[in-house]
Amino acid sequence: MAPKSEKNGAKSNGKSKAKVPTTSKSKNEKPASVPLALSAIILILAFIGGILTPPARQLINELTAGSIDTTFDESNASIVSNHLPHVPCTQTNLDNYLHATPVNGLHIICFEALKFNADMNEKSYSPDVSRRRRIAESNALRLTFYKKSFTPKLKRRVLIKEPQIVTSFGADSYRHIVRELGLRPSGSKKQPWALFSALGEKIVDETSGPAGFNESVLNRLASSEMVILTEGGNWIWPGVAEGFRRKVDVTSPNKEPREVTIETLSLKPLVVSIEGFLDEEECDYIAEKAGPMVQYSQVSLMDKDKGKAASEWRTSQSAFLNSMNDEILTEIDHKVASLTRIPKNHGEYAQVLRYGHNEKYDSHHDFFNPAFYKNDPGTMRLIENGKRNRFATVFWYLTDVDEGGETIFPRYGGLPPPRDHAQCSVGLKVKPQKGKVIIFYSLDAAGELDDYSLHGACPVGEGYVKWAANKWIWNAPMHFIPE
Known part of the structure; x- marks a missing residue:
């Protein structure tokens, strides 16, 4: 569940049960045995x-x-x-x-x-x-x-x-x-x-x-x-320019390293795309596992929207998948961590989404703006009054959709906030393509909230069902998933 924008006021809480904190160690170099210089x-x-x-x-x-x-x-x-x-x-x-x-x-x-x-x-x-x-x-x-x-x-x-x-x-x-x-x-x-x-x-x-x-x-x-x-302390892939491509290796414990291409779709907000990141079997497995569990999605309401129904903004169905004891989902967790260069324990459980005909999600932000949750002590504790927050969203497309269902970024290129957060005509639109993932950053490289990361899900066309999934990555360890 993703958060609503400041204007619309709803946000998914993503409060999947946290695990006991796990200490992880980076592959630090052994201490130097010879001084670099006596004088410098x-x-x-x-x-x-x-x-x-x-x-x-x-x-x-x-x-x-x-x-x-x-x-x-x-x-x-x-x-x-x-x-x-x-x-x-x-x-x-x-x-x-x-x-x-x-x-x-x-x-x-x-x-x-x-x-x-x-x-x-x-x-x-x-x-x-x-x-x-x-x-x-x-x-x-x-x-x-x-x-x-x-x-x-x-x-x-x-x-x-x-x-x-x-x-x-x-x-x-x-x-x-x-x-x-x-x-x-x-x-x-x-x-x-x-x-x-x-x-x-x-x-x-x-x-x-x-x-x-x-x-x-x-x-x-x-x-x-x-x-x-x-300055924000987390790796962010430099966008360089729209259309820029870079090849990087993605690793996981049980598979050989695989080279993928990261393509920049937008600099404002920063959005990159990786085609073929998930294979067909992984896409089908995720949708099939989540299918019996999906329910109409909820959102976390901002102070001004308490009491409103989630369906005012969102009509999709969703379910969280815990990767523990699941070999395929664990493998994907490793691949996502390798792709983003951010440890696994920064991520939430995957949220699988099902959109039927005409189902949608109005434009919203994935970050939690502390200014809009002052009367929600649970959220304020979760984000440590703003020090912790959702940093990036890795969005997985699990099916092809030929009509509708695009992910829209209405403030693409520096556009002003939309008057209508349900509109799907102006902005960057990313078409669902099975196996493709996009990464967009809710915080910029300085760790500051990026208002341009406003995004939504356009209504799905007749005769199609859109399956997708979110993997929210935080700017600090959250321990939903052990490292």
């Missing part, structure tokens, strides 16, 4: 400008660059992160992340490990010297910031900090990141900011503090080279 130099190259060019997909080739130099002593190998992807900050790779307009809360940082000689001149390496060796020998970092994932057209502004000896390499790096990007403490209303590899693996977050930027963390950052910072 940091050069900050900030706000690099240029012209955004059409993205060219060559990331796979870039990821395989940098073979190991066999003449180097590999006994120091632990100081280099082996499992994080190395994405060099080439223009080709940057074009897979930079946008033509600023993106709130989404930043790109390039970490380059450098070696300065005693005369303070940068050492040059031949192309055949491995990245592993360069990092091991480095005594400086160069940080290049692309604030808000944006380079202003025909505008270039460079800030270089003169080399200086610092006593705390990591703490100084942390402070530069905070200062250059204008980051504020998360506090009680926001999740801590976080740094990720270019393919969405979390490296470190704000809670580490300056002291937590130790040698292991710095080496992981330098090993990645290109890293992404989200």
